[in-house]
Protein backbone atom coordinates (compact mmCIF):
# COMPACT_ATOMS: atom_id res chain seq x y z
CA UNK A 1 0.00 0.00 0.00
CA UNK A 2 1.38 3.46 -0.92
CA UNK A 3 2.02 6.01 1.85
CA UNK A 4 -0.88 8.19 0.69
CA UNK A 5 -3.27 5.22 0.68
CA UNK A 6 -2.07 4.23 4.13
CA UNK A 7 -2.53 7.79 5.50
CA UNK A 8 -6.03 7.79 4.03
CA UNK A 9 -6.83 4.46 5.64
CA UNK A 10 -5.54 5.65 9.02
CA UNK A 11 -7.57 8.85 8.75
CA UNK A 12 -10.84 7.01 8.08
CA UNK A 13 -10.00 4.43 10.76
CA UNK A 14 -9.60 7.31 13.24
CA UNK A 15 -13.01 8.88 12.53
CA UNK A 16 -15.01 5.66 12.06
CA UNK A 17 -16.85 5.67 15.40
CA UNK A 18 -18.30 9.17 15.06
CA UNK A 19 -18.52 9.21 11.22
CA UNK A 20 -22.28 8.54 10.93
CA UNK A 21 -23.19 11.00 13.68
CA UNK A 22 -21.05 13.83 12.25
CA UNK A 23 -22.19 13.10 8.68
CA UNK A 24 -25.80 13.63 9.77
CA UNK A 25 -24.89 16.86 11.57
CA UNK A 26 -22.91 18.25 8.62
CA UNK A 27 -25.50 17.49 5.94
CA UNK A 28 -28.52 17.96 8.22
CA UNK A 29 -29.45 14.40 7.24
CA UNK A 30 -29.76 15.27 3.52
CA UNK A 31 -27.19 12.64 2.48
CA UNK A 32 -29.72 9.92 3.38
CA UNK A 33 -32.15 11.24 0.76
CA UNK A 34 -29.45 11.32 -1.93
CA UNK A 35 -28.35 7.78 -1.04
CA UNK A 36 -31.96 6.62 -1.51
CA UNK A 37 -31.83 8.23 -4.96
CA UNK A 38 -28.82 5.99 -5.80
CA UNK A 39 -30.98 2.99 -4.90
CA UNK A 40 -33.90 4.12 -7.05
CA UNK A 41 -31.57 4.58 -10.07
CA UNK A 42 -29.98 1.16 -9.46
CA UNK A 43 -33.32 -0.60 -9.04
CA UNK A 44 -34.46 0.34 -12.55
CA UNK A 45 -31.75 -1.89 -14.08
CA UNK A 46 -33.00 -4.96 -12.18
CA UNK A 47 -29.50 -5.71 -10.85
CA UNK A 48 -28.38 -9.07 -9.44
CA UNK A 49 -24.95 -8.01 -8.19
CA UNK A 50 -23.85 -4.56 -7.00
CA UNK A 51 -20.46 -3.35 -5.80
CA UNK A 52 -20.66 -0.48 -3.30
CA UNK A 53 -17.13 0.88 -3.43
CA UNK A 54 -15.78 3.09 -0.60
CA UNK A 55 -18.72 1.66 1.35
CA UNK A 56 -17.42 3.08 4.65
CA UNK A 57 -20.02 2.38 7.33
CA UNK A 58 -22.24 0.69 4.70
CA UNK A 59 -25.14 3.14 4.49
CA UNK A 60 -25.50 2.76 0.72
CA UNK A 61 -25.00 -1.03 0.83
CA UNK A 62 -27.78 -1.24 3.45
CA UNK A 63 -30.11 0.92 1.34
CA UNK A 64 -29.31 -1.21 -1.74
CA UNK A 65 -30.28 -4.38 0.13
CA UNK A 66 -33.95 -3.38 -0.35
CA UNK A 67 -33.55 -4.49 -4.00
CA UNK A 68 -35.00 -8.00 -4.33
CA UNK A 69 -32.75 -10.95 -5.35
CA UNK A 70 -29.65 -8.79 -5.43
CA UNK A 71 -26.32 -9.42 -3.70
CA UNK A 72 -24.33 -6.43 -2.50
CA UNK A 73 -20.57 -6.40 -1.95
CA UNK A 74 -19.27 -3.43 0.04
CA UNK A 75 -15.56 -2.68 -0.31
CA UNK A 76 -13.40 -0.25 1.66
CA UNK A 77 -9.73 -0.10 2.75
CA UNK A 78 -10.62 1.10 6.27
CA UNK A 79 -11.15 -1.92 8.54
CA UNK A 80 -12.59 0.32 11.26
CA UNK A 81 -15.22 1.88 8.96
CA UNK A 82 -16.12 -1.67 7.87
CA UNK A 83 -16.41 -2.77 11.52
CA UNK A 84 -19.04 -0.08 12.14
CA UNK A 85 -20.82 -1.12 8.93
CA UNK A 86 -20.74 -4.81 9.87
CA UNK A 87 -22.39 -4.07 13.24
CA UNK A 88 -25.22 -2.25 11.45
CA UNK A 89 -25.62 -5.16 9.00
CA UNK A 90 -25.69 -7.69 11.88
CA UNK A 91 -28.30 -5.65 13.77
CA UNK A 92 -30.48 -5.45 10.68
CA UNK A 93 -30.02 -9.16 9.89
CA UNK A 94 -28.73 -8.41 6.41
CA UNK A 95 -25.80 -10.84 6.25
CA UNK A 96 -27.52 -12.86 3.52
CA UNK A 97 -27.69 -9.80 1.26
CA UNK A 98 -24.50 -7.87 2.02
CA UNK A 99 -20.89 -9.00 2.16
CA UNK A 100 -18.23 -6.52 3.31
CA UNK A 101 -14.63 -6.93 2.12
CA UNK A 102 -11.49 -4.92 2.71
CA UNK A 103 -10.06 -3.64 -0.57
CA UNK A 104 -8.90 -0.72 -2.63
CA UNK A 105 -10.53 0.84 -5.70
CA UNK A 106 -7.17 0.88 -7.48
CA UNK A 107 -6.83 -2.89 -7.44
CA UNK A 108 -10.09 -4.80 -7.24
CA UNK A 109 -9.83 -8.55 -6.75
CA UNK A 110 -12.92 -9.31 -8.86
CA UNK A 111 -13.11 -10.88 -12.32
CA UNK A 112 -13.96 -8.82 -15.39
CA UNK A 113 -17.59 -7.91 -16.07
CA UNK A 114 -19.34 -9.34 -13.01
CA UNK A 115 -21.26 -6.37 -11.53
CA UNK A 116 -24.48 -4.90 -12.91
CA UNK A 117 -23.98 -1.68 -10.94
CA UNK A 118 -21.12 0.01 -9.06
CA UNK A 119 -22.08 2.70 -6.55
CA UNK A 120 -19.76 5.15 -4.77
CA UNK A 121 -20.88 7.67 -2.15
CA UNK A 122 -18.41 10.43 -1.26
CA UNK A 123 -15.54 8.09 -2.10
CA UNK A 124 -14.00 9.08 -5.43
CA UNK A 125 -12.37 12.25 -4.14
CA UNK A 126 -10.33 10.11 -1.75
CA UNK A 127 -8.97 7.78 -4.41
CA UNK A 128 -5.22 8.31 -4.70
CA UNK A 129 -5.19 7.42 -8.37
CA UNK A 130 -8.61 8.42 -9.69
CA UNK A 131 -8.14 7.30 -13.31
CA UNK A 132 -6.73 3.88 -12.41
CA UNK A 133 -9.61 3.35 -9.99
CA UNK A 134 -12.18 4.31 -12.64
CA UNK A 135 -10.49 1.90 -15.08
CA UNK A 136 -10.81 -0.88 -12.49
CA UNK A 137 -14.50 -0.08 -12.05
CA UNK A 138 -14.95 -0.15 -15.83
CA UNK A 139 -13.26 -3.55 -15.93
CA UNK A 140 -15.49 -5.20 -13.30
CA UNK A 141 -18.75 -3.73 -14.68
CA UNK A 142 -20.79 -5.79 -17.14
CA UNK A 143 -21.45 -4.37 -20.59
CA UNK A 144 -24.11 -1.65 -20.22
CA UNK A 145 -23.61 -1.80 -16.42
CA UNK A 146 -24.07 1.44 -14.49
CA UNK A 147 -21.64 3.46 -12.41
CA UNK A 148 -23.46 5.75 -9.96
CA UNK A 149 -21.40 8.29 -8.05
CA UNK A 150 -22.53 10.71 -5.34
CA UNK A 151 -19.85 13.31 -4.67
CA UNK A 152 -19.44 16.83 -3.31
CA UNK A 153 -19.38 19.68 -5.81
CA UNK A 154 -19.48 23.47 -5.60
CA UNK A 155 -22.60 25.62 -6.03
CA UNK A 156 -22.33 27.96 -9.05
CA UNK A 157 -24.59 30.73 -7.70
CA UNK A 158 -22.29 33.25 -5.90
CA UNK A 159 -24.67 33.78 -2.98
CA UNK A 160 -25.20 30.04 -2.46
CA UNK A 161 -21.45 29.52 -2.79
CA UNK A 162 -20.85 32.10 -0.04
CA UNK A 163 -23.27 30.28 2.28
CA UNK A 164 -21.64 26.96 1.31
CA UNK A 165 -18.16 28.36 2.13
CA UNK A 166 -19.32 29.60 5.53
CA UNK A 167 -20.91 26.21 6.19
CA UNK A 168 -17.82 24.20 5.25
CA UNK A 169 -15.13 26.54 6.61
CA UNK A 170 -16.83 27.29 9.91
CA UNK A 171 -19.62 24.85 10.72
CA UNK A 172 -17.95 21.65 9.45
CA UNK A 173 -14.66 22.50 11.15
CA UNK A 174 -16.37 23.42 14.43
CA UNK A 175 -18.45 20.21 14.39
CA UNK A 176 -15.23 18.27 13.63
CA UNK A 177 -13.40 19.96 16.53
CA UNK A 178 -16.17 19.30 19.03
CA UNK A 179 -17.20 15.77 18.10
CA UNK A 180 -14.30 14.15 16.25
CA UNK A 181 -11.39 12.13 17.47
CA UNK A 182 -9.40 13.63 14.62
CA UNK A 183 -10.53 17.22 13.80
CA UNK A 184 -7.83 17.52 11.08
CA UNK A 185 -9.73 14.91 9.08
CA UNK A 186 -12.62 17.33 8.71
CA UNK A 187 -10.23 20.02 7.49
CA UNK A 188 -9.00 17.54 4.87
CA UNK A 189 -12.52 16.51 3.83
CA UNK A 190 -13.45 20.19 3.42
CA UNK A 191 -10.35 21.11 1.39
CA UNK A 192 -10.51 17.99 -0.82
CA UNK A 193 -14.11 18.90 -1.70
CA UNK A 194 -12.83 22.30 -2.93
CA UNK A 195 -10.12 20.92 -5.20
CA UNK A 196 -11.77 17.79 -6.64
CA UNK A 197 -13.05 18.08 -10.26
CA UNK A 198 -16.82 18.28 -10.52
CA UNK A 199 -19.52 18.83 -13.13
CA UNK A 200 -18.21 18.93 -16.72
CA UNK A 201 -14.60 18.41 -15.55
CA UNK A 202 -15.51 15.16 -13.85
CA UNK A 203 -17.71 14.06 -16.77
CA UNK A 204 -14.71 14.60 -19.07
CA UNK A 205 -12.65 12.18 -16.97
CA UNK A 206 -15.44 9.57 -17.09
CA UNK A 207 -15.55 9.94 -20.90
CA UNK A 208 -11.75 9.44 -21.10
CA UNK A 209 -12.19 6.07 -19.37
CA UNK A 210 -14.81 5.27 -22.07
CA UNK A 211 -17.97 5.55 -20.00
CA UNK A 212 -20.96 6.61 -22.10
CA UNK A 213 -24.47 8.08 -21.72
CA UNK A 214 -23.21 10.17 -18.79
CA UNK A 215 -25.69 12.36 -16.95
CA UNK A 216 -25.52 14.34 -13.75
CA UNK A 217 -28.06 15.68 -11.25
CA UNK A 218 -27.11 18.45 -8.88
CA UNK A 219 -28.35 18.31 -5.31
CA UNK A 220 -28.81 21.17 -2.82
CA UNK A 221 -27.95 23.94 -5.32
CA UNK A 222 -24.80 22.08 -6.37
CA UNK A 223 -23.36 21.15 -2.97
CA UNK A 224 -23.42 17.50 -4.14
CA UNK A 225 -23.85 15.85 -7.54
CA UNK A 226 -25.01 12.40 -8.63
CA UNK A 227 -23.28 11.16 -11.80
CA UNK A 228 -24.66 8.19 -13.72
CA UNK A 229 -22.54 6.59 -16.46
CA UNK A 230 -22.85 3.43 -18.54
CA UNK A 231 -20.11 1.01 -19.57
Ligand SMILES: C[S@@+](CC[C@H](N)C(=O)[O-])C[C@H]1O[C@@H](n2cnc3c(N)ncnc32)[C@H](O)[C@@H]1O
Pocket residue numbers: 005008009012023053054055056057058059060075076077078081103104105106120121122123126127128
Ligand atom coordinates in the same frame (compact mmCIF):
# COMPACT_ATOMS: atom_id res chain seq x y z
C1 LIG B 1 -16.43 9.97 3.16
S1 LIG B 1 -16.37 8.22 3.33
C2 LIG B 1 -17.85 7.71 2.51
C3 LIG B 1 -18.43 6.45 3.07
C4 LIG B 1 -19.80 6.04 2.53
N1 LIG B 1 -19.74 5.65 1.15
C5 LIG B 1 -20.83 7.13 2.71
O1 LIG B 1 -21.36 7.62 1.71
O2 LIG B 1 -21.10 7.50 3.85
C6 LIG B 1 -15.13 7.83 2.17
C7 LIG B 1 -14.71 6.37 2.18
O3 LIG B 1 -13.82 6.16 1.08
C8 LIG B 1 -12.92 5.16 1.49
N2 LIG B 1 -11.73 5.15 0.60
C9 LIG B 1 -10.65 5.95 0.65
N3 LIG B 1 -9.75 5.60 -0.28
C10 LIG B 1 -10.28 4.54 -0.94
C11 LIG B 1 -9.82 3.70 -1.99
N4 LIG B 1 -8.63 3.91 -2.57
N5 LIG B 1 -10.61 2.68 -2.41
C12 LIG B 1 -11.82 2.46 -1.84
N6 LIG B 1 -12.31 3.23 -0.84
C13 LIG B 1 -11.56 4.25 -0.38
C14 LIG B 1 -12.59 5.55 2.93
O4 LIG B 1 -11.98 4.50 3.67
C15 LIG B 1 -13.96 5.96 3.44
O5 LIG B 1 -14.63 4.90 4.08
